Amino acid sequence: MDKKPLPELDRICAAFDCAGTWISSCPIPSGHINDTYCSEFAASGRRVKYVNQRINHLVFREPEQLMENIGRVTRFAREQITAAGGDPDRETLTIVPTRDGESFLRTSEGTYWRMFRYIDGARTYDRVEDLRHVYAASKAFGNFQKMLARLPGERLHETIPNFHHTRKRFEAFRDALEHDPAGRASGVRPEIDFVLAREKDTGVVVDGLAAGRIPERVTHNDTKLNNVMIDDRTGEGICVIDLDTVMPGSVLYDFGDSVRLGAATAAEDERDLAKVGFDIGMFDRLAAGYLDAARDFLVPAETDLLAFSAKLLTLECGIRFLTDHLKGDVYFKIHRPGHNLDRARTQFKMVAEMERQLDAMDAVVRKSL
Ligand code: GN1
Ligand code: MG
Numbered sequence: 001m002d003k004k005p006l007p008e009l010d011r012i013c014a015a016f017d018c019a020g021t022w023i024s025s026c027p028i029p030s031g032h033i034n035d036t037y038c039s040e041f042a043a044s045g046r047r048v049k050y051v052n053q054r055i056n057h058l059v060f061r062e063p064e065q066l067m068e069n070i071g072r073v074t075r076f077a078r079e080q081i082t083a084a085g086g087d088p089d090r091e092t093l094t095i096v097p098t099r100d101g102e103s104f105l106r107t108s109e110g111t112y113w114r115m116f117r118y119i120d121g122a123r124t125y126d127r128v129e130d131l132r133h134v135y136a137a138s139k140a141f142g143n144f145q146k147m148l149a150r151l152p153g154e155r156l157h158e159t160i161p162n163f164h165h166t167r168k169r170f171e172a173f174r175d176a177l178e179h180d181p182a183g184r185a186s187g188v189r190p191e192i193d194f195v196l197a198r199e200k201d202t203g204v205v206v207d208g209l210a211a212g213r214i215p216e217r218v219t220h221n222d223t224k225l226n227n228v229m230i231d232d233r234t235g236e237g238i239c240v241i242d243l244d245t246v247m248p249g250s251v252l253y254d255f256g257d258s259v260r261l262g263a264a265t266a267a268e269d270e271r272d273l274a275k276v277g278f279d280i281g282m283f284d285r286l287a288a289g290y291l292d293a294a295r296d297f298l299v300p301a302e303t304d305l306l307a308f309s310a311k312l313l314t315l316e317c318g319i320r321f322l323t324d325h326l327k328g329d330v331y332f333k334i335h336r337p338g339h340n341l342d343r344a345r346t347q348f349k350m351v352a353e354m355e356r357q358l359d360a361m362d363a364v365v366r367k368s369l
Helices: 009-014 063-083 131-148 166-179 185-196 199-210 251-262 280-294 306-327 339-356 358-368
Strands: 021-027 035-043 046-055 112-117 217-219 228-231 237-240 247-249
Touching: 009 021, 009 035, 009 046, 063 131, 131 217, 131 228, 131 237, 131 251, 131 280, 166 185, 166 199, 166 306, 185 306, 185 339, 199 306, 217 251, 247 251, 251 280, 251 306, 251 339, 280 358, 306 339, 306 358, 339 358
Parallel strands: none
Antiparallel strands: 021 035, 035 046, 046 112, 217 247, 228 237
16 A cells, blocks of 8 residues: 655755755645655745656656656647747646756656646645536646647657557456456456446447547546646636646547546545446536537547547546456555455446436537537
C-alpha cells in the first residue's frame, strides 16, 4: 500500500530554477500513478507555491519523451492563449525548468521529478459538487482537443502504447485470469463473468480507428473531471492538467472517460454500491459542455459513438482495475485491501446502468449536436 516516506523536497526543489527560499512541502494525495506535492517558497516578501511531481517511470517508461510532449503542448497552448488575449499563466500549465535548463530532473537514485507553477484562485473537484462544473470541465476538454487539432509538427510520442486499446486491455485481463498470480480469481467470479460477456464491445472503437473510419486526433486520454481546474470566482474550467497521456487517440476516449466521474453519483471507490450509479442529468451537462466546444470539428463516425463510448471507456477502466486486482495490485496505488476490486465494481455498476439507458443517452447527444 501507499506508505512511502516523504522525499526530501527541499533538495529536489533546489535543483529547479525558481526564485526564493523553500519553506515547506506537503503531499497532494490524488492520482493513482505519480506522487504529487505542493511546495511553498518565500520570494520578495510573498509566498509562492509550486507543484512537484515524481513521475512513475515504471508506468511512463520514457520520461524524456513524456516531458517532450508536455513541453510542446504547453508551449503551443501558451501561444494560442496569448494570441486570444487570455492569461497563459492560469490557462495552461507552466513547466519550471531545472537550473540546467532541462524540463525534468533525474536524481542519482534514478527517480524523475518535474515542477509546475501553482495556479492560484482555482481548484479541482474529486466529486461533482455543482452541475455547472460538469458543463465547464467538459467544455474545457472539448476546447483542449480543438486547440490541439492545430498542433504543428510531428506526431506526439505514445507515452503508454495502446493505452486505450480496449481489446488489448481485455486480452491482458484474460491473461491475468488464466495465470491468476495472486490466487484471487475464485473470489471475483461475478465480476469476471461481467467482463467476459462484453468481449465484443472492446473492438468497436479500435477497429474503427484501424480502418480509418474514426479519425486519429491529439487527445488527453485521462479526462477525469478533476483534471480540469475550475476558477473559484467564475466557475469556468480554466486549465486542463495532467498532461502525461496527451498523445494520438480518439475523441471517443476523452468523452467516454469523462463520464466515469462526470456522470457518477458516487466516488470511483465507493463501497456501498447502492449509492453508485449513472446520472443522465449529469450526462446531459457533460454532452452539452463538450459539444458546445467540439461540435464543429467532429464527424458523424465520432458523434454516432459518443454515448456508446461512455459505456466502453467505463468498462475499460473497470477491466483495468479488475486486472490489477487479479495481478495483486501492481499498477494503481491502493489505500486499503480490495481497493481495486471496489473500483472495478463501481465501474461495472455504471456500465450496467448505461446499457439500460443507451437510447436515452443517444437522444441527449443528438439534442446537443
Ligand atoms: C489513473 O493517476 P490518475 O488518477 O491521473 C490512470 C487513468 C485511470 C485513472 C482511474 C496513466 O489516472 O488511466 O483512468 O487512474 N492513469 C494512468 O482513476 O494509467
Ligand atoms: Mg492521470
